[in-house]
Each structure stands twice: as C-alpha cells, then as structure tokens.
C-alpha cells in the first residue's frame with residue numbers, strides 16, 4: 316500500500332463527465348489498496364472567468380484589492396473539490412473535500428502570490444485512516460489573519476507537491492494534458508522524445524526557462540522536501556491497468572539516486588517571452604550597472620541575462636534582457652530616469668529575440684558542450700547575441716525568427732531523438 320497525492324489540472328476537471336472520470340480513476344487506486352489525497356484545479360477557464368468578472372467591474376487591474384481578487388479566484392477550486400467528492404460518493408467511494416483554510420494550509424499574506432508556510436496533516440491523516448479519499452483545493456491557503464490567499468497562476472501544482480511533502484507521500488502524481496516531460500516542445504520538433512526520468516535540477520532549469528508543464532515553485536518544493544513527483548497523462552482511459560499507469564509519464568528524480576549513465580543533454584528549452592535592451596556608449600565608471608539596473612529593479616522588472624562589453628574610449632555598451640511584456644515599462648524607466656543619469660547615447664529595445672537553452676546535468680562531467688552548441692548555431696547561420704551559462708545549462712539569445720531552426724538543429728546534434736545516449740562527447 317502506498318500513500319499518494321494525485322493532482323488534476325483544469326482540463327481534467329473541465330466538465331461533469333471528466334470529473335466523473337477522475338473519480339473512477341481515483342477509485343481504481345483506492346481499490347488497489349492505496350491511500351489517495353487529490354488536489355484538483357478549478358475547471359478549465361474558470362479562474363480566468365472569475366478574474367474577468369472583477370475586471371468587468373474595474374478595468375484597472377492595478378486598482379483592485381488583491382485580497383478581494385483572491386477571495387474571488389479561490390472559489391473555482393472550491394467548486395472542484397465539492398464536485399469531485401460528490402462524484403466519488405456517487406460511485407460508492409467515501410470522500411471528503413476541504414478548502415485550504417479547513418486543513419489548514421497556512422501561507423504568508425502576499426495576496427495573489429502567497430507562499431505556503433505550513434500544512435497541518437492531522438485531519439488528512441484521520442480521514443485517510445477512516446478509508447476516505449481526501450480532496451483538497453489547489454491554489455489557495457489562509458494567512459495568519461484568516462484571509463484567503465492564492466498562490467499565483469498555476470499554483471495547484473505547488474499545492475499538490477506541498478501536501479505530498481506534508482503527509483510524506485510516497486509519490487505525487489501530476490495528471491495533466493501532456494503525457495510527460497519532453498526533450499523539447501513537440502510542436503517545434505516532432506521528433507521530441509518523452510523522458511522516462513529527469514532530475515529535479517534539470518526540471519528546475521526547464522521550468523525557469525519557459526517550459527510550462529509545472530509551476531516552478533512546485534519543482535522547488537519537490538527538490539527541497541525530496542518529493543518523488545511524476546508528470547503523467549490524464550487523457551488515458553480511467554480503467555488503464557494501474558501498474559502501467561503508475562509507471563507512465565516522467566518521473567522527477569534526484570541525481571544521487573541515479574545509477575544509470577546520464578545523457579549529457581536532457582532537453583532543449585526555449586522562451587519567446589524575451590526582449591533585449593541595450594544602452595549605447597555608457598561612460599564606464601564604477602556604479603554604472605547599479606545605476607542602470609537599480610531603477611529597473613525598483614520598477615519590479617525582472618532582469619535575466621546581462622552583458623557589459625569591454626570599454627573603448629571610456630564608454631561601453633550595456634545589454635540585458637527582460638520579459639517581453641515588460642519591455643515598454645523598462646524603456647520608459649530607462650529613457651526618463653536612467654539615460655540622463657548615466658549619460659548613455661541611446662537606448663535600444665528589441666522585442667524580436669528569443670532564448671534557447673540546452674539543459675543537462677551531464678554537462679558537469681563533459682567538456683565541449685558549449686562549443687558544440689555554438690558550432691551548430693554557426694553552421695545554421697544563427698547569430699548569437701548573448702550567452703549565459705550555469706553548471707547544467709547554456710542559454711543563448713538569438714533572433715526570434717531562428718527559434719525553430721535552432722531548437723531542431725540542437726535537438727539533433729545532441730542526439731535527443733534517439734532512445735538512449737551513452738557515448739561521451
């Protein structure tokens with residue numbers, strides 16, 4: 316017997332029939348002797364609909380009280396848990412639903428992006444012992460003043476992994492509308508391959524590099540509390556053989572547990588949500604980086620890659636990237652505040668860039684990965700505008716129009732479409 320957490324996303328909860336299918340799938344696990352806690356999302360589209368209602372009343376998002384937005388958005392999940400509980404009871408499986416505050420799942424008070432601080436497992440355990448399926452709202456919690464909070468969009472993943480950590484579940488199964496983690500997005504490279512396993516470190520890089528499969532904070536949780544987490548399809552038949560289902564999808568593992576020879580590169584991640592900003596001919600004096608990026612940070616704009624060139628004649632070009640949606644705001648800050656303060660000649664914003672990254676823990680023990688990447692891009696005529704690296708990742712910023720080409724060529728050169736890669740570079 317195992318203790319497992321199942322997480323179902325909005326698509327899986329999208330209609331009455333689908334909720335009934337989730338119930339049948341969960342009941343199958345209980346019949347096989349497992350204890351199951353379920354963390355569902357709101358029905359697909361529901362969170363957007365709810366927030367849309369608020370926007371209809373007040374179109375200025377900045378004006379709206381985040382506390383009230385959370386009061387509204389959290390209701391989607393509350394409907395889901397109740398419906399799923401009723402669906403389980405209707406097929407003879409005892410079940411009980413809980414909202415975040417009833418568990419309680421305690422968070423800080425950062426409305427619309429709260430962080431989980433603790434989860435009480437007493438009630439959950441008592442219900443499991445009594446043979447019930449426990450269904451807990453994703454996405455929401457309660458703060459120290461009994462205000463309802465939400466964890467940010469996509470937050471149900473984080474709720475599920477956090478609940479799994481709190482009850483020391485044997486595994487957290489994230490049922491979703493893709494059947495696992497792929498070497499790259501199959502819409503860009505049809506030869507992309509599903510990974511049976513990916514290490515938590517690689518998953519963290521992929522999540523932060525634009526892979527939308529899991530909310531990044533859920534991956535951080537999985538790493539911190541060593542929660543065995545599996546991403547698998549919710550689109551398989553609900554009566555699929557449980558032994559097949561339990562081993563399907565992609566398991567997020569920990570490097571120390573790996574005995575097999577690791578692939579050098581596990582995946583090619585990419586993000587179109589990038590923009591590059593360059594300040595031309597900035598006088599190269601101490602404090603320049605701070606004078607440029609300080610006001611950007613104050614405006615709450617996240618900066619990713621940064622490059623400062625060698626100075627010639629006492630001036631330098633300074634470039635960095637921001638999310639594409641923040642380009643306009645960043646340019647305003649730079650033009651009005653920064654440019655006059657640092658004495659830059661010109662500020663250029665470019666929204667036609669993207670970021671392509673190769674990720675793999677095998678990089679730690681192999682040389683030549685970066686040069687192979689750069690050689691491949693050069694052969695394809697792709698100009699690299701910026702480079703950044705970590706221990707297990709190399710990212711480049713390139714012209715947007717080369718995204719597909721770059722992803723496919725890199726996918727090929729790192730042998731990602733083949734079954735196993737054991738030879739060394």
Ligand code: ASP
Nearest residue numbers: 356362454468469470471
């Ligand atoms: N319902 C929330 C959202 O749409 C949380 C989630 O689905 O993970 O963002």
Ligand code: MG
Nearest residue numbers: 324469472528
């Ligand atoms: Mg999601």
